[in-house]
Amino acid sequence: MGYFSFTNIAVTLTTLIVARRIYWELTTGSRQRSIAQTYGCLPPKQKKWKDPFLSADAMIGNYRAIKAHGLLDFWGSWLKDNDAHTIWTKILGSPIILTIDPENVKSILATQFSHFSVGQERINLLSASIGKGIFTSDGAEWKHSRDMLRPCFERNQVADTLMLDRHVTRLIETLPTDGSTVNLQVPFQRLAFDITSDFLLGKSVNALSTLDEQNSASRDFVEAFDYVMDPLSEKNKNARWGMFAMFLPDAEHKRCVKRLQNFVDNIISEELSSQKNATTNAVEPSDPVPKPPVNRHLFLTSLLSETSDLVRARSELLNILAAGRDATSAVLTNLFYELPRHPTVYKRLEAEIRLHASPSSPSSPDEPPTYDQLKNMKYLRAVINEVQRIYPILPSNSRQAIKDSVLPRGGGTDGMSPMLVPKGTYVAYHVHSLQRRHDIYGADANEFVPERWLDPEHDNDAGTERNEKLRPGWAYIPFNGGPRVCIGQNFAMTQVMFVLVRMMQMFDIESRDDEPWREKITLTCSNLGGAKVGLKRKQELA
16 A cells, blocks of 8 residues: 555656656757757747736636627737737747737748648637638648639639629618618628629529528528627627636537538539539530530539539538628728718718729719729728728737747847747737737827828828838738738729729718727627618719
């Protein structure tokens, strides 16, 4: 019995712990010290918590910030409190680096891309809802997904403004035009859903029809998507149980995921049947006139030619539908939140639209703009750039070091020396604070000022405080950057520009919302209150 005494067990465990520590110091520790010495790394500033073991105060602070819709400012305060652009901290025992230094962002997204992954935690979290696809994969799997998507987003594919106009016309039919108040957030989500599905699948999911409850199948799909993509909604278990949600089963989430899967499986089955019928008809002599080729490169068609794994095909479709719905609708909502609040900006943009979108008859702006006309509107792009700067759709992101690495800045008391990033460390780049840095964007960095994006040499109103063109580089990453830069950014920008121009051509738009912008974090980030406006048909179109 004495052999198994508490003292012997304690001594044995202590010996094992010490031996493990010595082994780590002689191997991993020695390697990391060598790297740090080679590159001149210095320790970064640290964010310390009252609870040094579990950082319970950090977790409680996060939870309270989420409930108050102030998580982005809470994270930003970690940097402000330490007067730093890069800090190191530990949460639940895991080391985390938080940075808003453009050079560090460039390093993890581009120059040292192979040193970092998106992290298994993110993959596991999103895969539970939308499966394994371009946003929930890494390495060779991610590259394969991206290669399949790339042909869909070539210029000749995204320049189809006639397709966009069909859906925007349908949107306008659903909106009140008598000046009564309408919140555009949900209609914009439905619009983005329809455009993305039409663009990539060749057919719309008819999400806009759910606004007047004409299509029950589409309504079930859209409502299931809303639940799955909004873990903090009042209907969602996470909102009811808060920090304890992770320990509880969510039967509704499983039901909604199943509804999504069934809906997309039906789309895939229809496409397979269509391909089979097309092949059969092609060899029948009774069909003397072949069908003309379709110019649009459909992702679904390409996907099914690349894989026979229908589960993977379904997951890829859910991945891109999720991104297409949330990203563009959030930008549009933010635009219609800000624009009516700034009459000077609104009038200047309206004048540019009249000049470029209807050059032959500016007094009758009833013709939809072409792709080339949209690209020629510099102030339009400045307005969208500014909204994406203040309200980034992905306000915070992270990468995990898959090998010992070095960031160019963050070390030392001034944060200007290199710093070591040990393997396994998460590096979070806080885009919300990065794109509001006063030393880059000026003292008015928190204000909506589209003129900052114009070239002072060609515009007297450009740059509220500067005499040269704004060149933020890696301090402006609305579509991320490096090899994983958003592959659909041109399509997204075209969609946003077209919808904004078309709405301003058709309506006089008035703000009906005195509430401040507050974050609503789902897969992306949008305004909790949406965009409440009043719409009236322009006099010349009435």
